[in-house]
Amino acid sequence: MTWTSADGAFSIAHPDRFYIGGEWVAPLSGRVFHHVDPATEEVQVDIAEATAEDIDRAVAAARDAFDNGPWPRMTPRERAGYLVKLADLVRAGSVELGHAWTREMGIVHAVSQGGGAAFAGYIDQHVRFAETFPWQETQPTTDGLGGEALLVREPVGVVGAIIPWNAAFILALVKMTPALLAGCTVVLKASPEAPLGPYVIMDMIDQIGLPPGVVNFVTADREASERLVRHPGVDKISFTGSTAAGKRIGSLCAERVARFTLELGGKSAALVMDDYDVDKAATTLANSTAYMTNQVCAALSRVVVTDRNHDAMVEALKTRFDQIQVGDPYAEGSQMGPLAMSRQFDRVMDYIAIGQGEGRMITGGSRPAELNRGYYVQPTIFTDVDPGARIAQEEIFGPVVVVLRAKDEQDAVRIANQSHYGLDGAVFTNDREKAYSVGRQVRTGTFGQNLHRMDFGVSFGGFKQSGIGREGGFDGLKSFCETKAIMLDPQLA
Known part of the structure; x- marks a missing residue:
């Protein structure tokens, strides 16, 4: 047959x-x-x-x-x-x-x-x-x-x-x-x-x-x-x-x-350093979130940024997330398709509900109004979240990103390592030496500079429970x- x-x-x-x-x-x-x-x-x-x-x-x-x-x-x-x-x-x-x-x-x-x-x-x-x-x-x-x-x-x-x-x-x-x-x-x-x-x-x-x-x-x-x-x-x-x-x-x-x-699994962190353009970082992170509707074990689902650029980063991310075209994966112009199945849709929506009790949701949070069939969900951002909160610690496997506030570079590394997971990660900085230094400090199996990267041709796998x-x-x-x-x-x- x-x-x-x-x-x-x-x-x-x-x-x-x-x-x-x-x-x-x-x-x-x-x-x-x-x-x-x-x-x-x-x-x-x-x-x-x-x-x-x-x-x-x-x-x-x-x-x-x-x-x-x-x-x-x-x-x-x-x-x-x-x-x-x-x-x-x-x-x-x-x-x-x-x-x-x-x-x-x-x-x-x-x-x-x-x-x-x-x-x-x-x-x-x-x-x-x-x-x-x-x-x-x-x-x-x-x-x-x-x-x-x-x-x-x-x-x-x-x-x-x-x-x-x-x-x-x-x-x-x-x-x-x-x-x-x-x-x-x-x-x-x-x-x-x-x-x-x-x-x-x-x-x-x-x-x-x-x-x-x-x-x-x-x-x-x-x-x-x-x-x-x-x-x-x-x-x-x-x-x-x-x-x-x-x-x-x-x-x-x-x-x-x-x-x-x-x-x-993973709950990977993207650390945005003070020397990097927040709009450029937001565009990269929005693109990686739209890929596979963020149903990726290595997804950069925690964005860690210092006090200096936190508010600008949140606003830039909101702007980029709101521009993501959610729709039929075969339609021209679609940038993000549905979640894979009913139970995954329910899981993501449950975490969004949890997040509304743990932080401030600044965009997303529901099914797109024009899509009443298919497992679609809007790309969603939470901020004002404690790094130990469930939505900052548990793998959601959907287009939900948490922005976490750090005091400085070392605090950002500490927050990145405050996880049972250690699969992937990234740092956004124009300083190659700083990228290497931060990469060596974050406990994760893969780490990229200015991009979400993973390469099965090199080596892929995780630290800790990843x-x-x-x-x-x-x-x-x-x-x-x-x-x-x-x-x-x-x-x-």
Whole structure:
């Protein structure tokens, strides 16, 4: 069965099936998820729902492919050949992937249509890693017996890759690409709220000719997902999602000493220094808030500014936020689309209600009057908020920004660090040395100067409750490897 969107913009094959053992297979139950378009609140397509038994089938296929198949025994260069084919398909399918992304979670299509081309470059990078990554190194021994040790990096095994709903196809590629290059086999688990992009990616996976069972795919809710985390046949879990879910996953993995990487929530701070133009900073922050309707774990949702520029910053932000065009993600001129789903809309509105008791709301706070259908909410700003208040401490995952007042630069750093999270951050200053100094003081995994930046090609992950481990770059590839020391008899050299 092939499903095509009502306007004919794109289609996905086999929404009623899972990809297991190199084939599209029917689920063991007749249960389905009803996927809803966030811009219209209408059901778009029914997607197969995995049960624990379906998870078991997928893990068995991945386990057999790892234990008995050729994939982990190939060289990195041989595995990279398959990634070259995948990158070509992702690049060619960028527009289709963009449609899927928009219809899943509401990102403006003018932005989403370039996502595939951008992340094809991420795959290209890993193709180069086949030659440049330290798969084997020679180290001196220290045990007094002479000779050298070979430090080799081998695949960790079967990987359960659990992706969120806000950037589903991107996170699928972020996790699968290094896992495959390392020689792992994968069970990819998509969210029922965002299955479309992953289905498009799996069609591409089916085309590149991987050995059966190397990549397997299901869509499942929490109960079946926990089966994947608990499964003794899974060696590593790579998870992106909320901190609450990450804590649960980490505890379950620890019970059986399974490996895990957790990329979790954030409440990132933007520190605006006195030397920086407030209008310029406000424009940048408004643009980053509109991106994905601020449904981004690394969102700059706390703006920290000194007394000197606080009032000017608030006024500039209000002006820019009021100019954001909220509307149909396919409409010309739209800058911010809807939230991804009904429960996310309710969550954001609940936090706005909380914020009205904790600070002063200066703009936004409700559904746009002209949009009575779809999960739309106005970009919202609060000020006069204590840094310890809930709306200044808890991840909202929507277009709600809090402006916090600081006495001076050091107080701004203190406020930025007054958080359980530490995923991203930025400082707005014309002084490069100051940017470096502030960046070294703020406890966060990524930090930018004058922009909201994150780069999976370098390294991405968090301090504190924003996660454990890193994705992207050499660090991310290492997380899919086990390190082994081989010490050969020096007398036989």
